[in-house]
Amino acid sequence: MELAHCPQCDSNHISRNGIIKEKQRYKCKDCGYNFTVDKPGKNIESFFVTKALQLYLEGLSFREIERLLGISHVSVMNWVKKYHIVIPGRKNHYKPTTLILTYAELIEFYANRENLRGIGVTVTEIEDKFMLIKWERTKK
Ligand SMILES: [Zn+2]
Structure with missing residues (x-):
């Protein structure tokens, strides 16, 4: 075209x-x-490359990234290789959970003090939604 x-x-x-x-x-x-x-399509591609690599660094698997962004896990693996992305020593006593929220749901999440107890949170904007990844401490 x-x-x-x-x-x-x-x-x-x-x-x-x-x-x-x-x-x-x-x-x-x-x-x-x-x-x-x-x-x-160049800008669109670099947007998805950045998002995919952020998710990878946050500990998501290639398959999870594929499901979230609709990008083939093979592409994501190639980008990880191409940009020499290395995850610094993974901590296995934190368990990540991924939520896709609207802005209103995001505000609601933060408004509840109990939701923030004992966790770490990263928020990434994805088009009109927000992806929230929280790490909960797992009991040893
Ligand atoms: Zn001409």
Whole structure:
């Protein structure tokens, strides 16, 4: 799918003509003008890469990340490799639980003092919802 138009003559008869500085370069077939546009989907991809790696660092498995973000666990594994992500020594006496909440539910969660007893919490915004990961101390 090509959405690009020639900025010179507004023709959409264009062809790909290489990639320069991470931008797709096009050549207009009508007037011969060369121009570049940002590769579509690049921002969306980097958003999901960041989220996936955050979740991985928070101790979620590849399968859980796949379920939450709808990204293949193979992609997530590749990103972990590509960006050399290493989890510092996992603590096994904390048990993570993941909740997906709306903003109102998030406020409700924090409003109840009992919900915060003996836990650690990380909140990550995901589109119009919030993912809350809490670690509860497990009794030894
Ligand atoms: Zn043109």
